[in-house]
Amino acid sequence: MAQHDQGLEGVAAGRQGHQGPPGAPIADGPTLATTPGDGRMGAHRSGQQPGQLVPERCDEARRAAQDLVVGHLQSVSQHRAHRRPPSGTYHRRDPDRRPESDGPYRPPAAWDVRACRGSGPGRPVPATYNRVMTDIRVRIAPSPTGPLHIGTARTALFNFLFARHVGGTFVLRLEDTDRARSSIAYEKEIVDGLHWLGLRWDEGPDIAGGPDRGAYGPYRQMQRLGLYKGAARRLLEADLAYPCYCTPAELDAERRRQETAHLQPRYSGRCAHLTPAERAAFEAEGRRPAIRFRIEAGPVAFDDLIRGRVEIDAANLGGDLVIVRADGTPLYHFTVVVDDAAMRISHVIRGEDHLSNTPKHILLFRALGQPVPLFAHLPLILNPDRTKMSKRKSQTAIGDYIAQGFIREGLDNYLALLGWSSGSEEEVLSLDELVERFDLAAVNRAGAIFDRERLEWLNGQWIRRLAPDELVERLGPFLEAERIAGRIDRVPSDVELRVLMPIVQERLPLLGAIGDLVGFLFVDELRYEPALLVPKRWDRATALAGLAAARAVIADVGRVSYEADELEPPLRRLAGERGWKAGDLFMAIRVALTGRTATPPLFDTMVALGHGRTLARLDRAVALLGDAA
RNA sequence: GCCCCCAUCGUCUAGAGGCCUAGGACGCCACCCUUUCAAGGUGGAGACCAGGGGUUCGAAUCCCCUUGGGGGCACCA
Numbered sequence: 001m002a003q004h005d006q007g008l009e010g011v012a013a014g015r016q017g018h019q020g021p022p023g024a025p026i027a028d029g030p031t032l033a034t035t036p037g038d039g040r041m042g043a044h045r046s047g048q049q050p051g052q053l054v055p056e057r058c059d060e061a062r063r064a065a066q067d068l069v070v071g072h073l074q075s076v077s078q079h080r081a082h083r084r085p086p087s088g089t090y091h092r093r094d095p096d097r098r099p100e101s102d103g104p105y106r107p108p109a110a111w112d113v114r115a116c117r118g119s120g121p122g123r124p125v126p127a128t129y130n131r132v133m134t135d136i137r138v139r140i141a142p143s144p145t146g147p148l149h150i151g152t153a154r155t156a157l158f159n160f161l162f163a164r165h166v167g168g169t170f171v172l173r174l175e176d177t178d179r180a181r182s183s184i185a186y187e188k189e190i191v192d193g194l195h196w197l198g199l200r201w202d203e204g205p206d207i208a209g210g211p212d213r214g215a216y217g218p219y220r221q222m223q224r225l226g227l228y229k230g231a232a233r234r235l236l237e238a239d240l241a242y243p244c245y246c247t248p249a250e251l252d253a254e255r256r257r258q259e260t261a262h263l264q265p266r267y268s269g270r271c272a273h274l275t276p277a278e279r280a281a282f283e284a285e286g287r288r289p290a291i292r293f294r295i296e297a298g299p300v301a302f303d304d305l306i307r308g309r310v311e312i313d314a315a316n317l318g319g320d321l322v323i324v325r326a327d328g329t330p331l332y333h334f335t336v337v338v339d340d341a342a343m344r345i346s347h348v349i350r351g352e353d354h355l356s357n358t359p360k361h362i363l364l365f366r367a368l369g370q371p372v373p374l375f376a377h378l379p380l381i382l383n384p385d386r387t388k389m390s391k392r393k394s395q396t397a398i399g400d401y402i403a404q405g406f407i408r409e410g411l412d413n414y415l416a417l418l419g420w421s422s423g424s425e426e427e428v429l430s431l432d433e434l435v436e437r438f439d440l441a442a443v444n445r446a447g448a449i450f451d452r453e454r455l456e457w458l459n460g461q462w463i464r465r466l467a468p469d470e471l472v473e474r475l476g477p478f479l480e481a482e483r484i485a486g487r488i489d490r491v492p493s494d495v496e497l498r499v500l501m502p503i504v505q506e507r508l509p510l511l512g513a514i515g516d517l518v519g520f521l522f523v524d525e526l527r528y529e530p531a532l533l534v535p536k537r538w539d540r541a542t543a544l545a546g547l548a549a550a551r552a553v554i555a556d557v558g559r560v561s562y563e564a565d566e567l568e569p570p571l572r573r574l575a576g577e578r579g580w581k582a583g584d585l586f587m588a589i590r591v592a593l594t595g596r597t598a599t600p601p602l603f604d605t606m607v608a609l610g611h612g613r614t615l616a617r618l619d620r621a622v623a624l625l626g627d628a629a
Numbered sequence: 630g631c632c633c634c635c636a637u638c639g640u641c642u643a644g645a646g647g648c649c650u651a652g653g654a655c656g657c658c659a660c661c662c663u664u665u666c667a668a669g670g671u672g673g674a675g676a677c678c679a680g681g682g683g684u685u686c687g688a689a690u691c692c693c694c695u696u697g698g699g700g701g702c703a704c705c706a
Contacts, residue, residue: 143706178705248704255703264631265702290704307634316632318702325704332706356633356701379635386698414641417654421642425653444635444642447699451640454655464668506668517666568664586664598666 136168138347140194140201141336144174145181147397148193150450151351151381151389154415158378159349160199161416161438171343172204174220175336177329184209193398198408198431203343216343221335224342228330231338231368232291232323240367241323243289244271245282267292267319291324293334293364300359305347305376306443312359321360337361341370349376349440352447353388376440379419380447389450405478405511407466410459417458418448428461460509468501475514479522482515488522500608503600520594521608526617528595530624535584542580543588544625549574550589551618558611564603592621 140156142148163170172194176182188208194201203214212219221228235241246254255265272294274282282289297315304310323334330338340348340361348361355377365372383393390396401411412431421444422429422437429437463471472494479497482488500518507517520526534543553570560566571589575582586602593614599605606614 141706145706175706181705244704246704251704259630262630266631292704304634310633312633316702322704327704329704331704336706351700352634353700354706359633377634380700382699384640388700417641419641423643425643427641427654446635448642449640451655454641457655460668507666509667572664581664583664590665596665600666602664 135344136163136166136346137171137344138163138168138349139171139173139340139343139345140199141173141175141339142190143178143181144176144183144187144190145178146186147399148190150394150396150398150401150415152190153193153197153398153411154381154418155349155351155378156194156199157197157412157415158420158438158440158443160201161435162347162349162440163202164435165438168346169202170199171214171216171345172201172219173339173343174205175332177221177332177335179222179329189399193402196402196408197398197412221330221339224335224339225330227342228324228335228338229328232330232334235293235323235367236291238367239294241291241293242272242274242320243279244292244320244322245274245279245287245289246271247287264316265318267321269320272320288326290322290326292320293323293367295320295360295363300362302358302362302372302375304355304358305349305374305440306379307355307377307445310355310358312356314359314363317360323364333357333360334364337364337368337370340373341365341368345373347374347376349378352377352380376443379444381418382447382449384449386447386449388447394450395452403512405513406455406459407462407474407511409462409465410455413462414455414458418450419444428458428465456509463508463511464506466505468498468505471501471505472497475511478511478514481512482519483522487515488519489524490522492522500600503604503608507600518600518608520596520599521605526595526620528591530621530627532591532595532597533588533621533625535587537581537584538588540625544622546578546580546585546588547592547618547622547625549578550585551615551622554606554611554618555615558615562607562611564601564607567603567606588621589618593617 138159140152140159142152142156160170162168172191174187174190176187187205191205191208203212203216204219205212218224232241236243251267254268258265271289271292279289295314295317297313299311299313301309301311321333322331324330339345358375358377362372381389383389385393387393395401398411409430412434413427413429416429416434416438417427420438420442422434423439423442424437466474475497476491476494479488479491483491500521504514504517508514533547534540538546550571553574554567557566557570571585572582574580575585587597590599590602590605591597593599593602593605593609609617
């Protein structure tokens, strides 16, 4: 019992109570609950569950954390004052829990109070997140079984924003126990992707395949096998888990039978009470056992930081849970708990798809005698049809967005706004600004459809905000790609490119659109439909005359100098003299020079093209129109 | 099937009982600017706050029910 109490205190009060060296965690700890009644279900019967955040516990936790941080609070700016009344005037909506007669409202610790939010109506959280150094630890734990998914990136971002906001530690852990599907190539893609997003972690592998950094390593699960083995053995010794000899085929058949009978799929518990003799018989058969964790019926509750109190009966968890495969490798629900405990993770911030799995994890934490972290389940990112975002229906790989020319600033900004809002009407926010304003309690509960239009807009906003030199640098790979694809004949130098920035920057929604925008400058020979040379109000003869006359004017201007300012007046004069609309003349010239009807401003384009090439393209257009006659 | 979560313009959202004849942004439409395209500016259409009951002097907001949507129920993560 004491272990659990200590554990709770440890979580709630910033884990002040945690003893022992990092990395010497649960497998050797004296903390393993030794009887089922103590470590697991017994508490339900007494009505007061150790290690569980019941409201009374929350208050305790809050008080403890208040004491811890109250000294720092005075110096901290109330940057959220615009959203919530300043301390002292704040009214809780639940009068039982915070009577007004309690005196002036004292802001609680940044995070512990959220554990209580489910216990009152509404969203009772005052949320003054203050920059108090704590040992708040969060992690992102991707599995290198595929490219970096947009949902993983968003979860990573939220963990990062939270950690940075509260001065906590952000950990990267690779969950690579699915050996069949994991690969170093995916590991690289994920690590690189997270780096690209600008999310820096304090602990974890820095480069794919590379060494770890941090006191709680290793940070790849396949290098932590001994830890899981030890934890599993202790669970077995305490009879909180048992060997299961059912084969996958048998289990499959069982599940099918249940489904046809309209029962909920659940493990029957066939191997739960085997005698030593029966086990020996299976072993003699050559069967290798998996290890199952006992799950007994009874409510398991937790206070989700985003959703409030969630209570699920363990009877609905599908029966005893396999934690170690027959081949000895551990399974996700087990490793995640063992590692979160060993790495002293204080807040588990993850997708809502894990909400129903959380009771399993809580039971495992308790069985291992470990403090239960706080949970925050983020709303899912959705396909347009409101199902969970998937590869089939949406573009999910961050790499694809990078390849199209979305930039880090735009993607971070967009992803942060998917499920969270700052509460102000400012929406274009840098990573630093996001960190400054981020608030877990302000995260939405409903899923959000991924809206590419909005992402593109935000991306354009950020491209416009980039320093021109920076934009030039980022454009490099995209121009190279254009060349490789044969859409341009040469890649311009940075100096050439830099000159173009004033006309390019505000016209670029994506870096990948650069070829479309100014590719005509870097091709040797333009290919276009000659009919395009004839503006709507003109006929072919007029176009021919217009281009020839313009050619003469431009040739003349170029003799002295060749500047945008000096090109426009004589060409307008020409149009006036001939009775043409200037726009029509300009359009004919535009197509002759670029092959397109939508381009950057014409005179800047002419300068960028250079005098000689401008004349040559005009000549060619005239020839083209002549031929067509 | 069982369990859990969710519900404000097409989309992302603001909203913390009276500041709401519901605000902002994307997208859409119109106009201004203008050599095209963008960008920018101005204006507009667009949400009886899923429906129904309560509580209250007063409900988008609190409670209940219904409906709808989603997620989870693996020797995947």
